[in-house]
Amino acid sequence: MFQSLRARGFDLAFRSHAEAILRVDFPDAADEIETALPGVSIPAAELIASGGGEAKGTQRLRHALAVIGWRKRKFIVEKRIDGVPSESQTHEVDHVRTTPSGHYLALEIEWNNKDPFFDRDLENFKRLHADGAISCGIIITRGRTLQDGLRDIVRRFIARHSIGELAQLAPWGYRPTPRQTEAIRRRADRHGFADAVADVFVSDTFGEATTHWRKLEERLARGVGNPCPLVLIGPPAGVVAVD
Template sequence: MGIELLPKHITDLYEVHEWRHACAILKNDFPNEWDDILTVLENFRLPKSSIVDGGGRKSKVSNMIDKHFYSLGWEERSFKTQVVIDDNAFDSPTHKVDCYKNKIALEIEWNNKDPFFDRDLNNFRLLFELQAISVGIIITRCDHLQELFNKLGKGSKYGTSTTHMSKLLPRIQGGGGGGCPLLVFGISKELYVEDN
């Protein structure tokens, strides 16, 4: 069992990829978090204004998704980690996770530089090895949205060196997430809506 555990209306709206039985782990071991994820994905739409208007420090798309998860009890989370050798402790800080709840870590990468994927995957790998998380999730954008961005006159804002699916998949297939179960959602043109 894999992504077929997801409702069809989700797989119709998102490009989905899974590694190491992430869907089965979520659905069976973390049913509340699974329901939260499905709720956020079902309710998310990609409004035209979120593409054409400036986003500031964080994109409007990331903010919309974050806020919905936060309203369901998820939180941005940092972890204090150390390596101890004999009596000597060395801090080994991890990057904070966008959305975290009950050992599930979720990152939203809408339009960052693509090395952010390396950071996210390395963070998931380390936190999984330390038993701080059980599944890592990344929400990014599908490659085909570039056509929409170009049509809206914003194509240069979303360049080839920014976060999108074809920049993420080779990193995962190359072992970037280590043994961490991973679930990836690509925001597709099916989610696009015109707004004022």
């Protein structure tokens, strides 16, 4: 399962027998994910222009999933006493696959949110699984090599386009704040322009407190979301093309 993703360097992890659940009960859904993800390609220019928000490549992945049936769904879990509603909870998931057997798989893409969003997703999955609403939860986030390689990606982009001053980055969509501009100038005196831009941009927009593989692992180590079966997928640095 997911051999093509492994071959491309994707991080993969499974919890609470999730791999067996997908392999035996939902092989078609697993094939859909494996087909959609290799098409993920994010030009470095989109990454920089996103300003830390969701890159267009991630939006394309969302669209590709929606087209094949992984659509947003709102679950309403209601408690009744003698037929009268007494309590209800609502859980919205960005991508849900309804299987022919009537079961649900839930998927969230956490490309670049604040890392507490992992707690929200995992607790939602836990509650939905406990209530029998979903069979498995899936999270896609930046993989190890992508997170670790962001500074190098920015440096290569700057070199590729012979950028030597901040004004040349504006057409690409990066307009640093006065604080960021001053930080870049101070660092450039010591480390050079490309390193300074890469350090400030990545620290401010894709820092350690955002959603990426290591932050997800921290939650799992603490047992967040347990015992919901989970599939975790981390795209590698290779999905970013330095154009």
